[in-house]
Amino acid sequence: MNALRNALMGGKGKHSRLLGGSAATVAALYVVWKWANKEEPRGKLITVLEDVADQEYDVIVVGGGTAGCVLASRLSENPLIKVLLLEAGQSGKDNPNTFIPCAYNKYWNSEHEWGMFTEPQEYATNRKVYWPRGKLLGGCTNMNASMFHYGAPSDYDEWAKLQKGQPGAQDWSYSAFHPYFNKFEKFSPAQAWPGVDVTLRGAEGLVHTGHHSYFGPYTKDFLKASRAAGIEHSDDVNTHKGTLGVTKGRRVTSESAYLTPDVLARSNLKVATGAYVNRVLFDGVGSSVRAVGVEFRDATGAVFSCKARKEVVLAAGAIHTPQILMLSGVGPADHLKSVDVTVVADIPGVGSGLKDHAVIDTRYANKYSDTLDYLQPKTLGHSAKFANALLKYQLTGTGPLSTNIVEAAAFLRSDDPALFPPEKFTAETTPEDTTTGEAAPDLEMFLSVIAYKDSGLTAFEYPGEYTFGMHAVCLRPKSSGTIRLKSNNPADAPLIDPHYLEDQNDVKTLVRGLRLIDATVKQEPLASRINHLGDTYPDLQHDLSKKTDAELEQFVRENISTLYHPACTARMAPLADGGVVDPFLRVHGIPNLRVADASVFPSIVAGHTAAPVYAIAEKASDLINQDIKIL
Numbered sequence: 001m002n003a004l005r006n007a008l009m010g011g012k013g014k015h016s017r018l019l020g021g022s023a024a025t026v027a028a029l030y031v032v033w034k035w036a037n038k039e040e041p042r043g044k045l046i047t048v049l050e051d052v053a054d055q056e057y058d059v060i061v062v063g064g065g066t067a068g069c070v071l072a073s074r075l076s077e078n079p080l081i082k083v084l085l086l087e088a089g090q091s092g093k094d095n096p097n098t099f100i101p102c103a104y105n106k107y108w109n110s111e112h113e114w115g116m117f118t119e120p121q122e123y124a125t126n127r128k129v130y131w132p133r134g135k136l137l138g139g140c141t142n143m144n145a146s147m148f149h150y151g152a153p154s155d156y157d158e159w160a161k162l163q164k165g166q167p168g169a170q171d172w173s174y175s176a177f178h179p180y181f182n183k184f185e186k187f188s189p190a191q192a193w194p195g196v197d198v199t200l201r202g203a204e205g206l207v208h209t210g211h212h213s214y215f216g217p218y219t220k221d222f223l224k225a226s227r228a229a230g231i232e233h234s235d236d237v238n239t240h241k242g243t244l245g246v247t248k249g250r251r252v253t254s255e256s257a258y259l260t261p262d263v264l265a266r267s268n269l270k271v272a273t274g275a276y277v278n279r280v281l282f283d284g285v286g287s288s289v290r291a292v293g294v295e296f297r298d299a300t301g302a303v304f305s306c307k308a309r310k311e312v313v314l315a316a317g318a319i320h321t322p323q324i325l326m327l328s329g330v331g332p333a334d335h336l337k338s339v340d341v342t343v344v345a346d347i348p349g350v351g352s353g354l355k356d357h358a359v360i361d362t363r364y365a366n367k368y369s370d371t372l373d374y375l376q377p378k379t380l381g382h383s384a385k386f387a388n389a390l391l392k393y394q395l396t397g398t399g400p401l402s403t404n405i406v407e408a409a410a411f412l413r414s415d416d417p418a419l420f421p422p423e424k425f426t427a428e429t430t431p432e433d434t435t436t437g438e439a440a441p442d443l444e445m446f447l448s449v450i451a452y453k454d455s456g457l458t459a460f461e462y463p464g465e466y467t468f469g470m471h472a473v474c475l476r477p478k479s480s481g482t483i484r485l486k487s488n489n490p491a492d493a494p495l496i497d498p499h500y501l502e503d504q505n506d507v508k509t510l511v512r513g514l515r516l517i518d519a520t521v522k523q524e525p526l527a528s529r530i531n532h533l534g535d536t537y538p539d540l541q542h543d544l545s546k547k548t549d550a551e552l553e554q555f556v557r558e559n560i561s562t563l564y565h566p567a568c569t570a571r572m573a574p575l576a577d578g579g580v581v582d583p584f585l586r587v588h589g590i591p592n593l594r595v596a597d598a599s600v601f602p603s604i605v606a607g608h609t610a611a612p613v614y615a616i617a618e619k620a621s622d623l624i625n626q627d628i629k630i631l
């Protein structure tokens with residue numbers, strides 16, 4: 001109940017007030033009443049850590065996020081395997097910020113979010129960029145934008161190639177890995193989008209996907225304007241060309257999909273929340289080092305441990321997995337020594353190779369009052385609209401609150417001559433081809449149902465009531481960064497340094513993205529939407545076409561933000577190539593320590609990252625089952 005009240009009234013975040021006005025309060029009370037009458041059983045989550053400490057398990061999974069819930073659920077299907085899942089956060093299942101698709105930014109700066117910022121970014125005017133990450137069962141699937149995307153097939157063929165013939169390498173090629181996407185997915189076709197080939201999509205999985213139930217007029221205009229700008233339409237979310245949002249009205253998280261009450265009732269599975277893992281414990285030296293357990297703490301700092309008979313699997317995400325590895329003595333020896341951590345295995349690639357999708361956000365004043373600015377009410381009119389939307393959502397699970405904020409997106413190539421004709425775009429402004437194949441993108445463009453700045457953390461200057469945002473994403477960044485330890489204290493957040501825009505190619509790609517945004521908003525029917533009263537506001541970008549490339553570059557450097565897709569910090573690759581795990585996801589030299597989350601991406605996919613993480617976790621569960629041989 002508290003969670004619902006916090007969500008509606010804005011929680012702790014300084015810019016997270018969602019509801020205001022008396023009409024909205026009536027609706028909120030109604031929702032509270034409905035809510036009080038429909039709580040589901042929570043299953044057996046363990047919050048007193050003494051209840052799981054000092055015991056032995058076959059497999060300990062560290063981090064109950066996107067991948068961790070899949071692993072715990074799949075591994076415990078075998079009643080003979082005793083599994084422990086340790087998650088720092090709490091359950092997100094009953095939190096309205098989780099299940100209302102558009103409410104995810106209400107988690108920003110809350111107790112359920114890690115609240116991290118990057119180091120000052122040298123090539124981005126020394127700004128620290130906010131990096132929200134879920135601290136909840138289900139991890140970032142509680143707060144992602146629900147855009148469901150397999151990524152380009154050739155991205156996975158590249159993954160296989162980067163393994164350089166190690167055993168198991170070919171199992172990561174798209175044809176071999178694709179069944180794991182199908183395994184987790186349950187796709188619901190929609191009449192309005194007949195172009196999806198359902199035979200390529202999963203039908204029996206636990207994660208429900210489909211076209212979004214809310215699709216506003218501004219998004220229809222975006223699709224028409226995109227076509228007029230030369231972008232081909234695609235009904236299928238999972239080609240390189242076009243994509244539309246996902247779940248129907250209610251968000252699916254890896255917790256809600258995989259840790260159902262039936263799964264939690266299994267006697268061989270324990271799921272502990274509020275458990276912060278400090279480090280992996282080892283036995284042996286040199287080539288005989290084995291993971292034998294983990295040490296963890298509760299919120300008061302009390303320390304516990306437990307033993308792993310067979311394996312420890314790290315699934316703490318692309319920031320915390322390398323942190324835990326390094327705190328455990330697995331990482332670049334020089335760095336570990338510099339923070340007084342005893343080296344167990346010198347693996348230079350740990351925490352290196354960090355990639356993220358950088359995004360540049362632009363803002364437009366909307367002439368019509370149909371965008372969803374009232375999700376962050378500024379006026380009484382907004383509050384009344386919000387109350388209506390809330391009521392509709394509660395009664396039907398549909399309507400504006402079921403938007404995922406980004407209802408459509410385009411995946412493109414920055415060297416496409418149809419979009420960037422050579423007579424207008426010179427060879428020197430053309431980014432190098434960083435894609436994995438002709439049918440793979442390096443640029444994404446999308447429209448948001450409300451304009452925002454800095455992931456919504458800071459307000460922008462424009463007093464008008466209705467806006468929309470346009471955004472461009474660099475999908476194949478050449479810049480690459482690091483996760484490093486600040487100290488050997490596990491409670492210290494790690495140092496995040498993505499080196500945004502260090503490589504000029506990323507800047508060129510984003511400048512092209514801005515040119516494309518400009519060309520698209522100039523097409524009808526989007527062009528007619530723009531309210532020219534906003535032309536003079538510096539925080540709106542109505543004037544992109546008047547800017548030189550140098551000015552656009554400066555705009556990119558001053559405003560770059562994250563699309564929240566960090567990956568590649570414990571890469572699957574040969575040790576000599578900076579790899580951390582082999583194609584069986586085993587840490588090089590420590591065969592019973594695995595990693596299964598976004599850290600292991602050998603290279604960043606040119607798309608959204610949740611789907612490949614689900615698929616990795618499904619595959620990892622099979623790999624572990626095959627190896628530990630408990631029949």
Ligand SMILES: Cc1cc2nc3c(=O)[nH]c(=O)nc-3n(C[C@H](O)[C@H](O)[C@H](O)COP(=O)(O)OP(=O)(O)OC[C@H]3O[C@@H](n4cnc5c(N)ncnc54)[C@H](O)[C@@H]3O)c2cc1C
Pocket residue numbers: 062063064065066067068086087088089132133134135136137138139140141143144145146147148149275276277278315316317318320321324563564565566597598599608609610611613
């Ligand atoms: C705001 C936002 C929007 C996004 N939008 C999209 C989108 O629309 N589509 C898409 O495909 N992807 C999106 N993503 C990215 C996608 O959700 C992530 O790439 C993916 O969920 C990462 O999964 P993971 O298992 O690697 O990590 P996570 O899901 O982050 O899981 C890691 C888990 O480990 C826990 N943990 C960390 N440290 C410890 C510790 N020491 N002890 C115990 N537990 C620990 C965390 O609390 C967390 O639950 C978005 C992400 C965010 C944050």
